[in-house]
Amino acid sequence: MDSGFVDYVKICCRSGKGGAGSVHFHRDKFTAFGGPDGGNGGRGGHVILRGNKQLWTLIHLKYRKHVIAEDGANGTGANCTGKQGKDDVLEVPLGTVARDAETGEVHFEITEDGEERVLVSGGRGGLGNHNFKNSTQQSPQFAQPGEAGKYEWKVLELKVLADVGLVGFPNAGKSTLLSVVTAAKPEIANYPFTTLVPNLGIVKYRDYKSFVMADIPGIIEGAHEGRGLGLRFLRHIERNSTLLFVVSCDSKDIVEEYKVLLNELKKYNPELLDKKRILAISKSDLMDEELEEEMRKDLNRRLRGKNKAPFIFFSSATQKNISRLKDMLWEQLNAAF
Secondary structure, eight states: OOOOOOOOOEEEEEOOOOOOOOOOOOOTTTBOOOOEEEEEEOOOOOOOEEOOOTTTOOOOHHHHHEOOOOOOOOBBTTBBOOOOOOOOEEEEOOTEEEEETTTTOEHHHEEETOOEEEOOOOOOOOGGGGGOSSSSSSSSSOOOOOOOOEEEEEEEEEOOOEEEEEEETTTSHHHHHHHSSSSSSOOOOOOOTTTOOEEEEEEEEEGOOEEEEEEEOOOOGGGGGOTTTHHHHGGGGGGGEEEEEEEETSOOOOHHHHHHHHOOOOOOOOGGGSSEEEEEEEEEEGGGHHHHHHHHHHHHHHOGGOOOOOOEEEBBTBBBHHHHHHHHHHHHHSSOO
16 A cells, blocks of 8 residues: 655755846946946855645655756846846655755754755855946956856655654554554554554544654664664654554563664664653453463563663553553653653
8 A cells, every 4th residue: 555655855956056247337328438337146046945734745756856946147237136046945844854965964954834944055146347346447347157056966854753653563563553542544464564654643632632643664673774674764763752662462572572672772873762661562452361460560570770661551452551551641741851
């Protein structure tokens, strides 16, 4: 199923060149030999990124490989400045990061609706000959040419903005949880890597409150090195204020699986471990109460120190502890560090 979600595009940007300054001298029926009055050239158009909160994907730029801004017009007589080249404005979703395609250098990030940042600046217009007039050179026969535009390849990456990010191994039950607590309809199947792109949903809470939850494709050991879906989805976790680690109750060792997930995040970006987190054990309808109590005691004993996190057993199929899970997430989102 093609969700239409695109979080990475590479585009070729060419800003407009500046218009040339004019070499012109004032003439009218009363003035046979007037002074210089050549106008300046117009600035070349910029390539600009503008934040738009209504967008959630970069798909509208996927097939637009060349972005070309307009050139500035040349200056004319009577000190008239040339027309400024039209800027080419690209609307992008919030959380878009712009970087240089060759060096990888990050230029900036768009985080607010309506925020505009220049991606590639246009060339400056040249100065007309009236700018070069002085006491020893009263009739300059030259003007400045316009500055050339820039031709650069840029990469735009989208980091999903969400309050809660679902983190876990493939087939842990993340997409099923998202479909239960939100109106989102992610693809769900009984095989790994069913989810290939992030899915967003709005979780409705009490008193008309809500928060955004993101289902992120499953992590496997070695993801920070590019295994599985690799770095393509790990960057989406950076924008979540709370991480919900989902581990299936039928896992061989819940705590070890949780530690592997933490280790992958640490190797990708150590700052991710500073985020608030909750451990959620899914598919608890497969266990009886006695087994669940034994596992609870084991988790209380082993989740200590830097690995410590509140945990909860839940079932998407039977709705067990779903309301309590929402309460825990809301408390984490509104708790001070």
